[in-house]
Amino acid sequence: MLSETTVIGSFLFVLGACVGSFLNVCIVRWPHEKSVVKPRSHCPKCQKPIAWSDNIPLFSYILLGAKSRCCHQRIPFRYFFVELLTACAFVGFYLYYGLDIILIPYLFMLSCFIVATFVDFEHRLIPDEVSVGGMVFGLVFAALIPSMFTVDQQAVEVGRLIMRIITTLILLDCLVSVIRYKKNPPKNEDGEEEEYIDFWLLGIICAATIFDWLVENKLSVIQQSGLKSIIPHVVSLDIAVIGFMVGGGSIYAMGVLGDFLFKKESMGGGDVKLMAMVGAFLGWKLAILSFFIAPFFGAIYGIYEKIRTKDTVIAYGPFLVLGSLISLFWGELIIHWIINGYRF
Numbered sequence: 001m002l003s004e005t006t007v008i009g010s011f012l013f014v015l016g017a018c019v020g021s022f023l024n025v026c027i028v029r030w031p032h033e034k035s036v037v038k039p040r041s042h043c044p045k046c047q048k049p050i051a052w053s054d055n056i057p058l059f060s061y062i063l064l065g066a067k068s069r070c071c072h073q074r075i076p077f078r079y080f081f082v083e084l085l086t087a088c089a090f091v092g093f094y095l096y097y098g099l100d101i102i103l104i105p106y107l108f109m110l111s112c113f114i115v116a117t118f119v120d121f122e123h124r125l126i127p128d129e130v131s132v133g134g135m136v137f138g139l140v141f142a143a144l145i146p147s148m149f150t151v152d153q154q155a156v157e158v159g160r161l162i163m164r165i166i167t168t169l170i171l172l173d174c175l176v177s178v179i180r181y182k183k184n185p186p187k188n189e190d191g192e193e194e195e196y197i198d199f200w201l202l203g204i205i206c207a208a209t210i211f212d213w214l215v216e217n218k219l220s221v222i223q224q225s226g227l228k229s230i231i232p233h234v235v236s237l238d239i240a241v242i243g244f245m246v247g248g249g250s251i252y253a254m255g256v257l258g259d260f261l262f263k264k265e266s267m268g269g270g271d272v273k274l275m276a277m278v279g280a281f282l283g284w285k286l287a288i289l290s291f292f293i294a295p296f297f298g299a300i301y302g303i304y305e306k307i308r309t310k311d312t313v314i315a316y317g318p319f320l321v322l323g324s325l326i327s328l329f330w331g332e333l334i335i336h337w338i339i340n341g342y343r344f
């Protein structure tokens with residue numbers, strides 16, 4: 001007799017392997033801004049389409065002996081590894097959380113993390129499809145699934161305050177750019193004038209601030225209008241919005257500070273968007289914690305890379321991902337430990 005856990009676990013393993021197979025396509029195509037739907041999978045060397053029977057997650061790699069059928073090109077181990085990793089992670093999350101609706105957003109986030117990690121290591125960039133797509137989905141999930149967050153009014157208020165401080169800093173920075181560049185706009189290499197105001201950024205800040213202000217002050221309107229049942233959804237979306245703003249904003253503000261202090265680009269835009277996404281999924285506290293955990297591992301790897309390749313620029317995304325996963329599982333414990341004066 002098979003237990004329920006075994007059946008669901010096996011199903012999630014297979015599902016994870018299939019998702020992993022799709023993530024491989026994203027990892028290869030997104031950095032080159034190619035569609036992941038068309039064309040169908042083909043051999044990168046001789047361009048022949050790959051038959052479905054040679055494209056079965058995990059199995060095909062083993063059965064083909066890590067070589068393509070058409071021209072015996074070596075298939076990188078990464079394909080197999082990503083499929084196995086995704087499959088194991090899906091099962092792991094299920095064993096940890098049980099069959100809970102929370103698995104949907106978390107497995108989605110995890111898939112984004114896997115793509116971001118492998119692309120960033122290889123290309124030093126995080127595709128917008130992952131980070132921007134991830135943030136949008138994070139906010140949508142939060143609105144649909146209020147159980148993503150436990151509501152802690154005090155934490156919401158502190159997060160809101162941090163969000164407002166950060167947005168004020170960003171707006172001041174924009175104002176400084178306007179004053180500095182109004183008469184003398186910056187030029188790119190081709191001598192064309194560059195945009196120095198990011199209207200997307202300003203639009204997002206306005207929208208988030210207005211939404212949050214409405215939730216803070218006008219929630220009673222919904223309460224009286226007989227739409228009481230949507231309140232948990234609105235509150236959960238607000239927590240995600242605060243997380244999104246604090247997560248992305250804290251890295252953005254650090255970047256502004258870094259530019260100011262060191263006069264060089266210190267943080268990539270990809271990292272800002274990735275942390276905004278993490279904030280939307282995990283809330284502001286865990287996003288900030290991830291942001292502080294990441295440099296520990298980043299520094300260890302950075303020293304290792306410097307010795308090995310004399311390269312000082314490292315991909316930071318994978319360490320933000322690692323920090324986020326540590327925060328997800330042990331964040332509350334770590335925060336409790338810090339607040340207790342580093343004692344349990």
Ligand SMILES: [Zn+2]
Nearest residue numbers: 043046070071
């Ligand atoms: Zn081939």
